[in-house]
Amino acid sequence: MSLMPVAEALERLLAGVSPLGRETVPLELANNRFLAEALRSTRTQPPFSASAMDGYAIRHQDLAGERTQLQIIGEAPAGHGFTGSVEPGQAVRIFTGAPVPDGADTILIQENAQRSGDLITVLEAPRMGAFVRPAGLDFSSGDVLLAPPLKLAYRHLALAAAMNHAELPVIRKPKVAILATGDELVPPGTEPGPDQIIASNHIGIAALVADCGGQPLYLGISPDDPVELATHIRRAITEEADILVTLGGASVGDHDIVQEVLGKEGMDLSFWRIAMRPGKPLMAGHLGRTRVLGLPGNPVSSLVCGLLFLKPLLQAMLGNTPGDTTQKQAVLGGDLPENDRRQDYVRAGLSQDADGHLIATPFSRQDSSMLGLLAKSGALIIRPPHAPAQKAGTPVPVLIL
Numbered sequence: 001m002s003l004m005p006v007a008e009a010l011e012r013l014l015a016g017v018s019p020l021g022r023e024t025v026p027l028e029l030a031n032n033r034f035l036a037e038a039l040r041s042t043r044t045q046p047p048f049s050a051s052a053m054d055g056y057a058i059r060h061q062d063l064a065g066e067r068t069q070l071q072i073i074g075e076a077p078a079g080h081g082f083t084g085s086v087e088p089g090q091a092v093r094i095f096t097g098a099p100v101p102d103g104a105d106t107i108l109i110q111e112n113a114q115r116s117g118d119l120i121t122v123l124e125a126p127r128m129g130a131f132v133r134p135a136g137l138d139f140s141s142g143d144v145l146l147a148p149p150l151k152l153a154y155r156h157l158a159l160a161a162a163m164n165h166a167e168l169p170v171i172r173k174p175k176v177a178i179l180a181t182g183d184e185l186v187p188p189g190t191e192p193g194p195d196q197i198i199a200s201n202h203i204g205i206a207a208l209v210a211d212c213g214g215q216p217l218y219l220g221i222s223p224d225d226p227v228e229l230a231t232h233i234r235r236a237i238t239e240e241a242d243i244l245v246t247l248g249g250a251s252v253g254d255h256d257i258v259q260e261v262l263g264k265e266g267m268d269l270s271f272w273r274i275a276m277r278p279g280k281p282l283m284a285g286h287l288g289r290t291r292v293l294g295l296p297g298n299p300v301s302s303l304v305c306g307l308l309f310l311k312p313l314l315q316a317m318l319g320n321t322p323g324d325t326t327q328k329q330a331v332l333g334g335d336l337p338e339n340d341r342r343q344d345y346v347r348a349g350l351s352q353d354a355d356g357h358l359i360a361t362p363f364s365r366q367d368s369s370m371l372g373l374l375a376k377s378g379a380l381i382i383r384p385p386h387a388p389a390q391k392a393g394t395p396v397p398v399l400i401l
């Protein structure tokens, strides 16, 4: 049986995927969304030259003498600029954020002045222009300050607000329908029958989808029955899902009917069976405009395939930079035997040595049913097909989890 290399499968999966359409959302709802177009500032910030400290707005040339006294002629709190002009020998009481009045060019902080009635004595002379923020210090009207590809985070949103955008153009969230399959599955929180287990993959995959910026839609658990399975699959189409993720039933057993039923529903198969471990029975195709990703049922296989295939697919739909930035170099913390023809993603503990090098120590058991080990793993060691036996201390590529 021939197995497709991981890179080829990924290339096929991403071929022709372009960012989804855009929508406009209020700023408050734009966190973690992907910006759809470059954003220009509608204003200059600060819009006027502003004081950066509480103190006195003065004319620097007044400080030429030994011990200077200045006359206070008014006050400028933030939001209420002083309308007159500061003449020689004069000062204006000013507060952080207020416009620096005409005539003044420097802020004397109040700690360096002694006030007596309407007079101040300068205790320590500031340098020319001290604590004055010139207009446009941060940005100017028309500046492009945010541009795709960008996942909007708190600091971008604060900037967009300062630019006076109340709404932002973002890429529509990919809708990901998630369908668990298997007679043996019951939902978390319910009592399984004697031969049943708790379904877990959909929870992990939904969280991954949300983390990547998609919108998960859980379709529930379908029994291994073609009619029921077809009904569930049709719901994904009715819901206009961008992606249908099926969980389990992807392999070759008599009850692994997912591909067959998808085929009868009109799926165009793109690939099936990948040279990777875990995740060999991974399958992909198209059902109309819905992309189908059939993840293997074994929990670790499901989640690792989600990370390696579903995440890049979502990234491409969101116009995000392709490629996984979490790949790093580490040093093997234990020996590994020669690899076979499948690219291996070896679950490993992650630590650092005294020099700050990452150490990836493979777990001795690598069964793809063991979620406990995956949760304990800090990294997946990537081993190409037919990698030779490797000793502890060898540098290896890892995916940080």
Ligand SMILES: Nc1nc2c(c(=O)[nH]1)N[C@H]1C(S)=C(S)[C@@H](COP(=O)(O)OP(=O)(O)OC[C@H]3O[C@@H](n4cnc5c(N)ncnc54)[C@H](O)[C@@H]3O)O[C@H]1N2
Pocket: 180, 181, 182, 184, 185, 197, 198, 199, 200, 201, 202, 247, 248, 249, 250, 251, 252, 253, 256, 278, 279, 280, 281, 295, 296, 297, 298, 299, 301, 368
């Ligand atoms: N004769 C062969 N048998 C198998 C092969 C093969 O090549 N020849 N491949 C094996 C590999 S590798 C994998 S991976 C599994 C995957 O098979 P399926 O995708 O058909 O998965 P299932 O058989 O439905 O389930 C496998 C396992 O995972 C449990 N499961 C399923 N769904 C969930 C879920 N949503 N949450 C938690 N656990 C789930 C299920 O109960 C099974 O224990 O096939 C091998 N077999």
Ligand code: MOO
Pocket: 276, 277, 278, 279, 280, 281, 296, 298, 301, 368
């Ligand atoms: O590929 Mo399976 O995922 O080895 O268990």
